[in-house]
Amino acid sequence: MPMPLSPEQQDFVTALREFARRECGTREQRDALAAEVGGPHSPALYAKLAALGWLGVCLPEEYGGAGGGMTDACLFLEECAHGLVPAGGFITSVISAKAYEKFGSPAQKKAAIGGAVAGQVLAIAMSEPDAGSDVAALRCRAERAQDGGWLINGHKAWISNAHLAEYILLVARTGGRSESRDNGRPGRGDKHTGLTMFHLPTATPGVDIRGIDTMGGREVNDVYLTDVRLPADAVVGEADHAWAQLMAGLNAERLFLAAHMLGLSRRIFDDTLAHVREREQFGRPVGSFQALRHRLADLATEIGCAGLLVRDVAAHCDAEPERLFPREASMAKLKATETAKHAALEGMQMMGGYGYATEYDMERHLRTAVISTVYGGTSEIQRDIIGKTYGL
Incomplete structure (x- = not known):
């Protein structure tokens, strides 16, 4: 530990x-x-x-x-x-x-x-076909209905676990304007204002969830919202002020994803170590060759560093639960996911053809690790966030 x-x-x-x-x-x-x-x-x-x-x-x-x-x-x-x-x-x-x-x-x-x-499984729907890393550019719109409720139309994309979810925490535009084109006209105004969170039961009429085939199986979905009606009290928090609410949640998301990839990195290392101890070539275990022994030593060191960072950020969050840690959470997510991807690539290389075969877990580890540097904010976005915290 x-x-x-x-x-x-x-x-x-x-x-x-x-x-x-x-x-x-x-x-x-x-x-x-x-x-x-x-x-x-x-x-x-x-x-x-x-x-x-x-x-x-x-x-x-x-x-x-x-x-x-x-x-x-x-x-x-x-x-x-x-x-x-x-x-x-x-x-x-x-x-x-x-x-x-x-x-x-x-x-x-x-x-x-x-x-x-x-x-029960919950999902959160922010991303759209034209609003991924730039989440604030989302265009899914919720408008006030005559009965005081909300009428929602739009298309969400890459929504993890929507097909399993009982409820979706939906982010839609209720005011302001996106910088992207809306209804054929250029948008104006601050795209970070006028966003609202909604409590959306997936059984609500007008919600259509369609799976997206991926290397990892069915994990993500398109969510189509057509004349979806929600009551006035479906708003989560304060209408038009979801951006600040999202920032609080994204810090937790990045830390949780980091912890998950830390665990996968450890598993990748353990599986690789077990293989190179048993696999023999030229009359001895391949792990006894310096080329592999040094790679494993470097990998163990990187995983240890990632573990220290993840656990330290979690401890700080527990000590000051009302404080946001954008720099630290992004550092943890960046380090842990990139370490997992590196570990999986190294594991496959050291296992040779066995690492590529579906008979073994390594190819599945690689598929899981590679996408971790994309979802929850790409590694490039994490680096940008970290840089901005230094006034750059």
Whole structure:
């Protein structure tokens, strides 16, 4: 472990590792679980995690959670990734639930946070075909209806876990204007103003969720919104002021993604080490050759550094829960995801053809690691955020 844990946290980690070994410790078990929905989320196993009370690790006790902090959530994500636990719905669920915790009404909190603790999946819809890294350029529009509610039309893209979700935390434009063209005319005004969060049940008429085929199976979706009607109280937080609310949530998202990729990096290292210890060429294990031994030493050092950074940022977030850590969260996301990608490429190279074969986990690790440098803000965006915090 990169940093000391409390006795309770160590017990939690031990329990998570035993669960992973028991439920998905073999390739056959993991393949059977993955076949449920064709992606990295098993509803059956997720229900077991909910029954153990672990899905609410960092959510309020008032809604059934354990009341833990960011460090506890990061430990959960790290160990799930290391144990290859197919709980892909957790990250979007906890990110959304934390937003509801800060800004939601009592009824919204009960539905969303309580649902997340019980095993329901939540999703968050920000990105659009023309608004990815530049999220503030989104054009999905919510307009006031005559009955005081909202009428929403638009197209969201690359929405993780929308096909599994009970609720979507939707971000739409309610005022201001995007800098991109709107209705054929150039937009004017500050694109960061006039954004609003909405509590959207996926069963609402007019919501059409269509999967996007990817290397990782079904993980992301297009979400089409056609004359979707929501009541006035569907607004999460304050209308027209979602940008500041989003910034608070994105810091948590980056830290959670970093913790997940830290766990995958550790797993990649362990799988690579096991292979080079057993694989023999020229009469001895290939790991005994200096070329591989030094690569593994460098990789272990990089993973250790990433672990220290992730755990340190989580500890700071727990110590000052009302403070944002944009520089530190982006650093953690950048370092952990790039380390995971580097580790997977190194692992495949050191395993040779075995790393490329679907019989082994390494090719799956590579697919998972590569996309981590894109979602949740690309590595280029993370570097830009870090640079801006230095006044550049």
